[in-house]
Amino acid sequence: MEISYVGENLISGQLGNLFIILSFVCSGLAAFAYFKSIHSPELESASWKKMARTFFYIHVGSIVGMVSILFYLLFNHHFEYYYVWRHSSTDLAMRYIFSCFWEGQEGSFMLWSLWHGVLGIILLNTSKKWEAGTMTVLSAVQLLLGSMLLGVYVFDIQIGSNPFILLREHPDMLNLPFVQNPEYLNFVEGTGLNPLLQNYWMTIHPPIVFLGFALTLIPFTFAITSLYIKDYTSWLKPALPWTFFGIAVLGLGVLMGGAWAYEALSFGGFWAWDPVENSSLVPWLILVGAGHLMLINKVKPNSMFSTYLFSVLSFLLVMYSSYLTKSGILGETSVHSFADGLPGQLIFILLFLVIGAFTLLAMRFKKLPKQQKEEELWSREFWMFLGALVLLISCFQITFSTSIPVINAIFGTEMAPPTNANEHYNSWQLPLATLVAIFIGIGHYLKYKKTDSKKFFKDTAVSAILSLVITIAVATSLQFQHYYHGLLMFAATYAVVANADYWFRILKGSIKKSGAAIAHIGFGLLLIGALISAGNKEIISRNNSGIEIKMNENENANKENIMLIKGDTVLMGNHFISYEGREKEGHNIYYKVNYYQIDDNGKYERQFQLRPFVQLNEQMGNVPEPATKHFWSRDIFTHVTYADLDDPALDDPNAYEEADTSLVKIGDTLFATNSIIVVKEVIKDIDLAANNLQPDDIAVGLRLEAMNVKGQTFDASPTLVIRQNRLFSIPSEVDPLGLKFNFKKINPETGEFTILKQEKTSNASDFIIMQAIVFPYINILWIGCIIMTLGSIIAVINRVRFPKLRS
Amino acid sequence: MKKIHIIGIIIVAVAIGVIMSTLADAATYAQFSVVDNHPGKEFQVVGKLAENSEITYDPKVNVDLFTFNMVDNEGIEKKVYFHGAKPQDFERSEQVVVTGKMEEGQFHADKILMKCPSKYNNGNTEGFTEIEANT
Numbered sequence: 001m002e003i004s005y006v007g008e009n010l011i012s013g014q015l016g017n018l019f020i021i022l023s024f025v026c027s028g029l030a031a032f033a034y035f036k037s038i039h040s041p042e043l044e045s046a047s048w049k050k051m052a053r054t055f056f057y058i059h060v061g062s063i064v065g066m067v068s069i070l071f072y073l074l075f076n077h078h079f080e081y082y083y084v085w086r087h088s089s090t091d092l093a094m095r096y097i098f099s100c101f102w103e104g105q106e107g108s109f110m111l112w113s114l115w116h117g118v119l120g121i122i123l124l125n126t127s128k129k130w131e132a133g134t135m136t137v138l139s140a141v142q143l144l145l146g147s148m149l150l151g152v153y154v155f156d157i158q159i160g161s162n163p164f165i166l167l168r169e170h171p172d173m174l175n176l177p178f179v180q181n182p183e184y185l186n187f188v189e190g191t192g193l194n195p196l197l198q199n200y201w202m203t204i205h206p207p208i209v210f211l212g213f214a215l216t217l218i219p220f221t222f223a224i225t226s227l228y229i230k231d232y233t234s235w236l237k238p239a240l241p242w243t244f245f246g247i248a249v250l251g252l253g254v255l256m257g258g259a260w261a262y263e264a265l266s267f268g269g270f271w272a273w274d275p276v277e278n279s280s281l282v283p284w285l286i287l288v289g290a291g292h293l294m295l296i297n298k299v300k301p302n303s304m305f306s307t308y309l310f311s312v313l314s315f316l317l318v319m320y321s322s323y324l325t326k327s328g329i330l331g332e333t334s335v336h337s338f339a340d341g342l343p344g345q346l347i348f349i350l351l352f353l354v355i356g357a358f359t360l361l362a363m364r365f366k367k368l369p370k371q372q373k374e375e376e377l378w379s380r381e382f383w384m385f386l387g388a389l390v391l392l393i394s395c396f397q398i399t400f401s402t403s404i405p406v407i408n409a410i411f412g413t414e415m416a417p418p419t420n421a422n423e424h425y426n427s428w429q430l431p432l433a434t435l436v437a438i439f440i441g442i443g444h445y446l447k448y449k450k451t452d453s454k455k456f457f458k459d460t461a462v463s464a465i466l467s468l469v470i471t472i473a474v475a476t477s478l479q480f481q482h483y484y485h486g487l488l489m490f491a492a493t494y495a496v497v498a499n500a501d502y503w504f505r506i507l508k509g510s511i512k513k514s515g516a517a518i519a520h521i522g523f524g525l526l527l528i529g530a531l532i533s534a535g536n537k538e539i540i541s542r543n544n545s546g547i548e549i550k551m552n553e554n555e556n557a558n559k560e561n562i563m564l565i566k567g568d569t570v571l572m573g574n575h576f577i578s579y580e581g582r583e584k585e586g587h588n589i590y591y592k593v594n595y596y597q598i599d600d601n602g603k604y605e606r607q608f609q610l611r612p613f614v615q616l617n618e619q620m621g622n623v624p625e626p627a628t629k630h631f632w633s634r635d636i637f638t639h640v641t642y643a644d645l646d647d648p649a650l651d652d653p654n655a656y657e658e659a660d661t662s663l664v665k666i667g668d669t670l671f672a673t674n675s676i677i678v679v680k681e682v683i684k685d686i687d688l689a690a691n692n693l694q695p696d697d698i699a700v701g702l703r704l705e706a707m708n709v710k711g712q713t714f715d716a717s718p719t720l721v722i723r724q725n726r727l728f729s730i731p732s733e734v735d736p737l738g739l740k741f742n743f744k745k746i747n748p749e750t751g752e753f754t755i756l757k758q759e760k761t762s763n764a765s766d767f768i769i770m771q772a773i774v775f776p777y778i779n780i781l782w783i784g785c786i787i788m789t790l791g792s793i794i795a796v797i798n799r800v801r802f803p804k805l806r807s
Numbered sequence: 808m809k810k811i812h813i814i815g816i817i818i819v820a821v822a823i824g825v826i827m828s829t830l831a832d833a834a835t836y837a838q839f840s841v842v843d844n845h846p847g848k849e850f851q852v853v854g855k856l857a858e859n860s861e862i863t864y865d866p867k868v869n870v871d872l873f874t875f876n877m878v879d880n881e882g883i884e885k886k887v888y889f890h891g892a893k894p895q896d897f898e899r900s901e902q903v904v905v906t907g908k909m910e911e912g913q914f915h916a917d918k919i920l921m922k923c924p925s926k927y928n929n930g931n932t933e934g935f936t937e938i939e940a941n942t
Contacts, residue, residue: 374809382810389818397825404833416834416851419906419918424832428825561870561892614895621896641892642866769870769892 005168007185008080009073013164016069020162023062023113024146030055031139037132038229049132053124056139060117066149067110070163074100079188082170083107083163089192099202100193102210105326106163109148111207115214116142123218127238133225134218141217144349159345195615195623201260205253209280212250213318216283218242219290220315223308224357227364236298239311241799243291246314248792250284255526255785266626266639268773269534270781273421275330278402279321282395286314289388296381299448301369303385305361308368310388312357317399319350329405378453380446387439394432401425430488437491437527440520441467441498444506463501467494478536478776485535488527495524512802515795522788529781533635540573540636541772561641566766567674567737569596569604569710575636576604578710579768582643588613591640591768595629604710610638612770614645635775642769652761656740659756663747670755673763675706675714675737679753683717691719691730698722702743702753706734718743718755738763834906839883839914846909853904854879856897864893877903889916897921 033052037045070083074097079085087107088100101107120138124131151162167188168179178184222239226232257277258270271277290310297307324330327343375382401424404415418424445451445459471490480486503509503517511518541562562572564579580592590611599605612627626639662670670677683701686693693699701719708714718732718741733740738760745754837850856862860876873893878884887905894900900921907916 374811377810386814389814393818393821393825396822397829400825401829401832404829414836415830416836416906418829418832419834419849419851420832424828428828561866563866563870621899624895642864642870642895645895767866769866771892 003180003182005080005185006183008166009076009078010080010166012069012073012078013081013166016066016164017162019062019065019069020146020149020164023059023066024143024150026055026059026062027139027142027146030059031136031143034132034136034139038136045132052132052135052139056120056124056135059139059142060121063110063114063117066163067114070101070107070110071097077190079190080167080185081163082165082167082173085167085188085190087190087193089190092190092193092198095200095203096193096198099197099199099206102206103193103197104163106149106161108206108210108326109145110163112210112214113142113145113149115207115211116145116217119214119218123221130222130225130235130238133229134221137221137224138217141353144352147349148345157344192617195617196264198615199260199264199625201256201263205256205260208249208256209253212246212253213280213283213322215242215246215249216287216315216318218246219287219294219311220357223311224360227308227360230364230367232304232364232367232369233297233301236294236307240291240294240298241796243287243294243311244792244799245796246287247284247291248789248796250280250287251792252785252789254280254284255782259782262637262778263628264625266624266641268626268637268639268771269537269775270778271530271534273398273425275402276325278398279317279324282398282402283314283317283321285391285395286310286317289391290314292384293388296384296448300381302371302375302381304368305365306385306388308361310392312361316350316354316357317395319353320399323347323350324402324406329409376450378446378451378456380443380448380451383439383443383446387436387443390432390435390439394429394436397428397432398425430484433527434484434488434491437488437495437524440523441491441494443520444499444502444517460498463498464494467497470497474532478532480535482535485531488531492524492527492531496521496528499524511794512798515791515793515798517791518794519788519791522784522786522791525780525784526788527784529778529784533775533778533781536776538573538774538776539771540575540774541770561769561771563767563769564593565673566762567708572772573774575607577772579766580609581762581766582768587616589616589643589645591643591770593627593638593768593770595636610636612638612640614640614643616645630779632779633777635778637773637775639771639773640768641771644767655761656758657761657763659742659758661744662755662757663752664755665752670704670757672706672737672739672757672759675708675739677704677706677716677739677757679703679755680705683719686719693721694723696723700743700746702755704732704741704755706737706739708737716741720744720746838879838881839885840881842909842914849906849908851904851906852877852879853902855902856900857884862893862898866892877905885914887914887916889919891917891919894919894921 030052033048033055037048037052040048073081073084074088075094077084077088077090083104083106084100087103088097092100102111116138120135120142123138124135127134148160149162150160151165152159167173168184173179178188219239219242222235222242226235254277257280261267261272261277262270287310290307290313293303293307293310296302297304323343323346327346329343375385401418404417407413408415441463442456442460445456467490470493471486474480474489474493475486480489499517499520503514503521507514507517539560542560562570564570564577566579566581569576569578574597576596576598578594578596580594583590583592590613593610593612595607595610596604597607608629610627610629613625615623615625617623622645624640626637628638629636664670664679666679666681668679670679680703683703686699686701688695688697688699691699699719699721701717704716704718706714706716714734714737716732716734716739719730720743721728721730727745729742729744731740731742740758742756742758743753744756747753834849834851836853839852842848842850842852854877857876857878862873862875864873870892871890873889873891875887875889875897876884877887887907889905889907902922904920905914905916906918907914909915
């Protein structure tokens, strides 16, 4: 029997599916029509092209349509759709709705396709004679990506995963009871967004990275087209601005990923050589190599094979990266990996593109322009070529190590990724980065074809000496631990100084012409910032009490976490820190950590407060998020590694524990978790009226003085009242210390008093284990990144607007 | 010999170096039975938290020591000493991957990867949480 469900919005999904099919079919038709136009005589070619454009515009319009519908469904919490149910929830702040969109595989494919579509429209309007070829390739790639959204079954094989599938029709849900309930929408609630993605970086980072990924496709389409039509050199000029725009955008995107990891994740750093980070860095490095090879081959096509190799490889590595991250093969090795996916289809698409591109390259290999004469040692092209090869080696190393799970899958081996990833990758990448930085420094002083070596040394000597002086100064003042840190520091400083010198001395400070110099300065700064902030990071939460507490005899015992009980003040690095307490706001528990310094009078002076927090998330587990104080010269990163989240005091911070009864005399001392209490004196002259007592009451008070670890004192005066024959007491609370006293009895014979001492539950249980790390000069890294992006964009604008300026 | 040939030879040599170093640095997945016989060698063990495992973490005694019992895929149970703070939500983990070695008859781990069931089933991007000891 058909169940008629209440409240479902089915029309949106049907429309969405229509757009998916329309976009898929039209990308295929566009590819076909463009392909026909390559081979047709002029008149026919024009009409094929016109038809292809129409299909392509419909294709892009359909992508915009499906994207809009998915946003509409997310905005209005239409949980009858599986995607909406799984990636969002009603209580999620609207500003994270974008993150919901691209959290899932389907959404990220849509975003990626959308960028391809936008770039395609620009390409078809600007690439003139290259339009037919490049757009054939681009449309064909869109066809492949579009297949990932189909969600249809062909002979029991699932093709694509549909973003508009209904919750009750999803394979995981079929046998669940709610499917039988026509009013299920009344109680269904979305599972929400992964807490780690509830961060503003996750709103901006994915679109930028996907734009960068999309931009790698353009040099690919040019390279494939030129191989196909056997026109081997004239594609370089139109492909260059695209390539450098891609370098700017993808570089920015990768670093934004680092910024997110630094702010939201708690591994303590901006880069961890995680497979997902690696697989967006590698296409960028290859794209940088491709761009530079295009530059030298535009002057003299001496290394066309490498130029082709790099130009197609960048996009193929993007496809490989999407296979790695979306197929689930990374499994146990990555914190980022997707658990589901369609590995078969992704492998098919990847192999199709790889085999297609390399077969074409192999077929044309013999016909590529040949090197006329061996390159001079003192020529710019020789060193730029070497630089590109260094980038290739760097990428090979990163890719090979990242691909361990793939190697296991193919060869049945049982390798696990290197335990100390940083050490493993750095041992290769540091020397390679040093080489690249040196090449960047000398590049501009080498001329194409042949350089006068005397002039070269004269031009570069000053920069080299200056860099050496700076390196020695920095290395000694920061106490570099390894000589190779010094080498990289020198190379990176040299890259900055030499390019700055070139910019101001040779180019006379012109902004228009110096995009390359500016970008190189940015890259050098980025290396310096990365080197100093990571190489000289200092974990200041090390146990420095000098007391070794050991549970078993083991040297492994690390001491990098620090325990803070509420109210304690502890010396950590140059700071005194204290944990003030916690606050629950919405889903987050904030831990207030105060940093103090001692002023001239020996008093604690609060400098700043950090509020690292734990986001409570029933669905996906609780997630801690660090807090960082930024200074211009360093960051102080603070992260709660452990806190008791089941503590009952969390819900009622004012509850008291059971009372402790003590018999005391004047001058006696009592101990509380956070203070020492001295019984000072008996108070006899109590103002009865002020205490709301009756005139004939007898009241005796006891003055207590509580002193905390900072030496601050607080008074308490619990009072005992005798009214007729009854005894009762007026308690006294010391709020800052969470203490409460009751005066119960006097024993006149012994001179002893009975006092009840109560502590707030939170006094004993409210503590955190935290870690604090200082990252020196990390701002140089971010500044370098921004300068590099700006420089690349200046170079692109310059190329597009003044194509004749450079030859 | 042309420069390009020299460069080619260097590149091939470096590429071989890259492969060798990766194979050398790569850790090995193993079961406790193997780990037991190779004290001092680092392994990664995949398994899960033992049922009724005693999970001890007493930060007031040592903030950087956390112990629990783990059962590997062959069903062998072993006590794991992790030198770091106890990961949030550890009890909820369905699968754990520990990296460490045998020392004086005890298994000492300096890295834990844990997978929580709900995270996994919901197929969110962050299936695993990685917790590193302080080194």
